[in-house]
Amino acid sequence: MASSSSLSERIDSVKNVKQITRAMEMVAAARLRRAEQRIEALRPYADALRRMTRRAVEGAQSLPDIPLLEEHDSIDRVGLLLVTGDRGLAGAFNSQIIRAGERRARELRREGQEPAWYVIGAKGAASLGFRGYDLDGVYSGFTDRPAYANAREVGQDIVSAYTDENIDRAEMFYNGYISPMSQVVRHETLLPLQQAEFLGTDGEEGDESEEGGEGTGGQGSEEGPDHSRALWIYEPEPGEILRQLAPDYVEISIYRAMLESTASEHGARMTAMRSASENADEMIDDLTMQANRERQAQITQEIMEVVSGAEATTG
Amino acid sequence: MARTPFPVEVLTPEGKVFDDEVEMLSTRTGEGSLGVLANHAPLLAILEPTELRLHREGGEVETFAQAEGYLQVVENSALVLVEEAHRPDELDRSDLESRLEEARNSLEGAEEGSEERRGYERDVKRYEAFLEVEGSD
Structure with a gap:
C-alpha cells in the first residue's frame, strides 16, 4: 500500500530532524557551561576593582568632578543599549529584548525625549533596522563568545557620547541569566553612574576590603585608617585614579550583561531544542502507531481474503 | 644575589x-x-599599556603584553588588574597592525578635545605598545 511507505518516509525524516535538534541541544549545553564559567571568571576582577575604588576614595581629600557621575541638566536624548544575539532559534530570547526596548522608546517619546539606539547582536540590529530606525551603534559577530574588548568598544562609545553630551542618559536591556530554563529581561541604568554603587557610600563591606582582600586576613587592622592613609603612595593622585575608574564600571556592567545574555541565549536555545526533540518524539510515536494500524488492517484484510477463499472452495 | x-x-x-x-x-x-621589589610601600597606581615583566626566582622572566589597568601593592603582595594581558606568542602582528591603522583613521576623524578622540588615542597607545612587545621577541 502506498500510504504505509509514505508514512515510513515521514517517520525517517522526523527522526533526522530529531537528530539535528538533539545535536543542537548538546552544543548549546556545552556553550552554556563555558558562558557560566566566564561569568565566574569576571567576579575576582570586579571585586578587586571595587576594593581599589574604595582605596582611592579613602585617599582623596575631596571628591573630584567625575563627568560620568553627574546628571545632565536637561534630558533630550537617551541611549538605549539592547543586548541581543547574532542568531535565532532560541525562543523569545531576541524578541523580548526588542519589545522591551521599543516600549521604553515609546515612553521616552511621550516625555519628549529621543531614543538613541545602540544594539549588540545581528538579530536586534536587523529588526530595528527593518523598522527604519537610525542606529548610533551596531556591534555584532561575537555574541556566541563575547570578549572584554567587545564590551570595551561598546562602553567607550557610550561613555564618549555621554561625556560629549550626545546623549544625556544611558539604559541597558538584556536577558539576565537565572538558570538554563529561565531568563528574565533586565533594565538597568548605565549612565549617570550611581554614586552609591561607584563610591561604595552604602558602605557595607567598606571596612573589610580596606586591606586589599586576599592578603593576610586581619593582621593589618590595628593600624588606624589615618595611619594607613599617610603611608599610601598614589600615582597619579587619587582623584585622577577615580576619574579613570569610572568608565571601567560602565564597561564591566556591559561585559557582565553580555556574558549573562550569552548564557541566557545558550540556555534558551537548549530549552527550545529540547522541546523540539520532544515534539519529534511525540510525532514519531503517532506516526509509528498509525503505520502499525495500517499494517494491521492490511494483515486482517489478507486473512479475510484467505478465509473466504478457503470457505468458497470447501463449500 | 637572591632577592x-x-x-x-x-x-x-x-x-x-x-x-x-x-x-x-x-x-x-x-x-x-616602575619596578616593584618585596616590602614595597603601599601603592595604588594607574598602569599604561606596556610589557609586564615578572622576574621569578632563578632568573626566569615571564612577560605579558599588558593593556591599561591598575596596580595595588599592600602588605607585601601585589595585585595587577589589567583589561587585557597576552603572552607575547599569542599576539598576531598583522591583526594588531590593522587595528592600529583603524584606530589612527578614527582618531583623525574625531573632534578635537572630545572624549571620543581620547578613546581612540588610548586605542592607538595600546596597539603601539602591543606591537612593541610582539617585536621584541
Whole structure:
C-alpha cells in the first residue's frame, strides 16, 4: 500500500530532524557551561576593582568632578543599549529584548525625549533596522563568545557620547541569566553612574576590603585608617585614579550583561531544542502507531481474503 | 644575589593569568617605568599599556603584553588588574597592525578635545605598545 511507505518516509525524516535538534541541544549545553564559567571568571576582577575604588576614595581629600557621575541638566536624548544575539532559534530570547526596548522608546517619546539606539547582536540590529530606525551603534559577530574588548568598544562609545553630551542618559536591556530554563529581561541604568554603587557610600563591606582582600586576613587592622592613609603612595593622585575608574564600571556592567545574555541565549536555545526533540518524539510515536494500524488492517484484510477463499472452495 | 620573593596576582576580566611569587615586577605608570621589589610601600597606581615583566626566582622572566589597568601593592603582595594581558606568542602582528591603522583613521576623524578622540588615542597607545612587545621577541 502506498500510504504505509509514505508514512515510513515521514517517520525517517522526523527522526533526522530529531537528530539535528538533539545535536543542537548538546552544543548549546556545552556553550552554556563555558558562558557560566566566564561569568565566574569576571567576579575576582570586579571585586578587586571595587576594593581599589574604595582605596582611592579613602585617599582623596575631596571628591573630584567625575563627568560620568553627574546628571545632565536637561534630558533630550537617551541611549538605549539592547543586548541581543547574532542568531535565532532560541525562543523569545531576541524578541523580548526588542519589545522591551521599543516600549521604553515609546515612553521616552511621550516625555519628549529621543531614543538613541545602540544594539549588540545581528538579530536586534536587523529588526530595528527593518523598522527604519537610525542606529548610533551596531556591534555584532561575537555574541556566541563575547570578549572584554567587545564590551570595551561598546562602553567607550557610550561613555564618549555621554561625556560629549550626545546623549544625556544611558539604559541597558538584556536577558539576565537565572538558570538554563529561565531568563528574565533586565533594565538597568548605565549612565549617570550611581554614586552609591561607584563610591561604595552604602558602605557595607567598606571596612573589610580596606586591606586589599586576599592578603593576610586581619593582621593589618590595628593600624588606624589615618595611619594607613599617610603611608599610601598614589600615582597619579587619587582623584585622577577615580576619574579613570569610572568608565571601567560602565564597561564591566556591559561585559557582565553580555556574558549573562550569552548564557541566557545558550540556555534558551537548549530549552527550545529540547522541546523540539520532544515534539519529534511525540510525532514519531503517532506516526509509528498509525503505520502499525495500517499494517494491521492490511494483515486482517489478507486473512479475510484467505478465509473466504478457503470457505468458497470447501463449500 | 637572591632577592626576597613576594606574591603577585594578575587578573583580567576574563580570568586570572598569573598567581605566583616573584622577585621583581616591572611595568609602567604615567610617570614612567616602575619596578616593584618585596616590602614595597603601599601603592595604588594607574598602569599604561606596556610589557609586564615578572622576574621569578632563578632568573626566569615571564612577560605579558599588558593593556591599561591598575596596580595595588599592600602588605607585601601585589595585585595587577589589567583589561587585557597576552603572552607575547599569542599576539598576531598583522591583526594588531590593522587595528592600529583603524584606530589612527578614527582618531583623525574625531573632534578635537572630545572624549571620543581620547578613546581612540588610548586605542592607538595600546596597539603601539602591543606591537612593541610582539617585536621584541
